[in-house]
Amino acid sequence: MATTGIEAPGRAQIGAKTLRTDRWWITPLVTFIALSGFLVYSTWRVLSNQYYFYEPYISVYYSPCLSNTCVPGSGFANTPISWWSLSPALLTAWIPLAFRFTCYYYRKSYYRAFWMSPPACAVAEPHGKYTGERRLPLIFNNVHRYAFYLGLLLNVVLTWDAIIAFRNHDGQWGHMGLGTLLLVANAACLWMYSLSCHSCRNAVGGRITHFSKHPVRYQMWTFVSKLNKKHMQWAWISLGTVVLADFYVYLLASGRVTDITFF
Amino acid sequence: MGYLAKFRVWRGDNEGGGLQDYAVEVNEGEVVLDIVHRLQATQTPDLAVRWNCKAGKCGSCSAEVNGRPRLMCMTRMSTFTEDEVITVTPMRTFPVIRDLVTDVSYNYEKARMVPSFAPPADLEPGDYRMAQIDVERSQEFRKCIECFLCNNTCHAVRDHEENKTSFSGPRFLMRIAELDMHPLDTVDRRQVAVEEHGIGYCNITKCCTDVCPEHIAITDNAIIPLKERVADKKYDPLFSIASLFRRNKDDRTAPPAAKV
Numbered sequence: 001m002a003t004t005g006i007e008a009p010g011r012a013q014i015g016a017k018t019l020r021t022d023r024w025w026i027t028p029l030v031t032f033i034a035l036s037g038f039l040v041y042s043t044w045r046v047l048s049n050q051y052y053f054y055e056p057y058i059s060v061y062y063s064p065c066l067s068n069t070c071v072p073g074s075g076f077a078n079t080p081i082s083w084w085s086l087s088p089a090l091l092t093a094w095i096p097l098a099f100r101f102t103c104y105y106y107r108k109s110y111y112r113a114f115w116m117s118p119p120a121c122a123v124a125e126p127h128g129k130y131t132g133e134r135r136l137p138l139i140f141n142n143v144h145r146y147a148f149y150l151g152l153l154l155n156v157v158l159t160w161d162a163i164i165a166f167r168n169h170d171g172q173w174g175h176m177g178l179g180t181l182l183l184v185a186n187a188a189c190l191w192m193y194s195l196s197c198h199s200c201r202n203a204v205g206g207r208i209t210h211f212s213k214h215p216v217r218y219q220m221w222t223f224v225s226k227l228n229k230k231h232m233q234w235a236w237i238s239l240g241t242v243v244l245a246d247f248y249v250y251l252l253a254s255g256r257v258t259d260i261t262f263f
Numbered sequence: 264m265g266y267l268a269k270f271r272v273w274r275g276d277n278e279g280g281g282l283q284d285y286a287v288e289v290n291e292g293e294v295v296l297d298i299v300h301r302l303q304a305t306q307t308p309d310l311a312v313r314w315n316c317k318a319g320k321c322g323s324c325s326a327e328v329n330g331r332p333r334l335m336c337m338t339r340m341s342t343f344t345e346d347e348v349i350t351v352t353p354m355r356t357f358p359v360i361r362d363l364v365t366d367v368s369y370n371y372e373k374a375r376m377v378p379s380f381a382p383p384a385d386l387e388p389g390d391y392r393m394a395q396i397d398v399e400r401s402q403e404f405r406k407c408i409e410c411f412l413c414n415n416t417c418h419a420v421r422d423h424e425e426n427k428t429s430f431s432g433p434r435f436l437m438r439i440a441e442l443d444m445h446p447l448d449t450v451d452r453r454q455v456a457v458e459e460h461g462i463g464y465c466n467i468t469k470c471c472t473d474v475c476p477e478h479i480a481i482t483d484n485a486i487i488p489l490k491e492r493v494a495d496k497k498y499d500p501l502f503s504i505a506s507l508f509r510r511n512k513d514d515r516t517a518p519p520a521a522k523v
């Protein structure tokens with residue numbers, strides 16, 4: 001007789017891991033496929049170290065480009081890590097990765113879809129032992145806020161990238177192409193994803209007990225709380241815009257397409 | 264027009280048991296609890312089932328219907344097709360007493376461990392004054408009817424009996440969050456949330472929210488904010504350093520020893 005879980009002594013001996021009759025496995029399966037696809041695509045792009053810049057567009061994975069190996073025009077001059085010789089995306093891409101990995105929404109997703117802990121509600125998990133987020137390495141999920149702060153800095157850079165995408169290929173202002181649209185949409189979606197974050201909600205006002213003594217923070221908390229209800233949607237939308245924006249830059253930089261210009 | 268529904272009901276006790284098949288009449292507008300009562304009245308007078316209000320407010324008739332933790336009185340028969348087999352079992356996280364009745368005393372033991380509301384010592388009952396915006400956050404949690412479906416579905420105890428000693432489940436983490444957010448409470452509850460109630464076991468899979476019949480956003484509004492408050496105190500060195508320079512110091516006290 002099992003000593004733990006749903007067949008533990010004293011509990012109703014039912015024998016099935018779940019009696020759910022709905023297709024509970026669809027959501028974790030779709031999540032698994034989507035997140036795996038994103039990880040494979042991102043790994044390829046981060047490690048490829050090419051086709052990430054097409055004036056004025058830069059791939060989100062490579063911005064800010066901080067090493068001397070950056071394609072001319074894409075990088076920051078005189079950075080303290082200019083000696084870096086590997087893919088410059090490795091210097092920054094870990095920030096959004098850490099932000100998403102520790103995100104309260106993605107934690108639900110990957111615990112269910114990858115670790116099956118549990119695969120779905122009221123469906124028994126396959127693990128004999130469970131310690132939660134109390135030990136290494138998952139205890140680091142408790143400092144999601146640091147990834148959030150760093151992510152905000154990155155959002156500022158990506159917003160600047162979107163602004164300078166209104167310059168044309170020769171650096172003159174007054175241009176708008178499909179790339180501009182994608183970079184602007186990506187920056188906007190990343191801001192929405194970041195600002196709807198649970199750590200943001202705590203930082204702006206969630207941690208205070210007397211809202212009546214902090215009316216401005218109460219308003220901020222109310223605003224972020226509204227965004228927070230759509231955090232899952234922003235998590236997925238921004239994941240999609242990252243891929244779209246990057247892939248368009250890849251197509252341009254590799255010469256597979258020419259930029260669609262609106263003006 | 265009524266029809267004969269196919270029911271599979273778990274019968275047994277803590278020694279053993281199994282699913283038994285029944286055909287029971289169903290009429291328009293009925294809920295699963297009505298059918299279980301009809302079963303009791305016409306075929307199985309010894310079927311044990313706990314119920315009280317039949318209105319989704321007492322939290323007594325918690326069970327699992329087709330594998331999903333539900334209140335039987337709030338599960339409409341119209342959500343099933345007429346040829347569907349409907350399986351009803353007791354909650355699978357708690358020891359079974361008989362048939363659909365489980366021993367939920369785990370929850371009451373955990374409830375006793377939560378330090379009580381502690382208003383300022385110089386404030387008499389009747390003199391409590393709070394702004395609405397200070398209390399409305401925790402008012403959501405007061406909707407809880409203590410059906411314990413959230414604790415039943417939480418995999419940290421459902422799939423791991425051994426964690427029952429160190430983890431109190433979403434119901435009582437929500438209670439701690441409610442008190443920690445209370446404007447008149449003087450106790451710092453973050454340490455006990457970690458050490459006595461095991462908030463670190465929660466991995467945010469949100470099943471508690473999914474099954475809550477009162478639609479309380481347990482994870483987003485109680486557990487995650489409490490996790491963030493715990494992170495303020497326990498995991499965030501920058502926050503701790505910044506606290507040293509804050510004008511309004513956090514003067515909440517440690518809670519008294521838990522009643523076990």
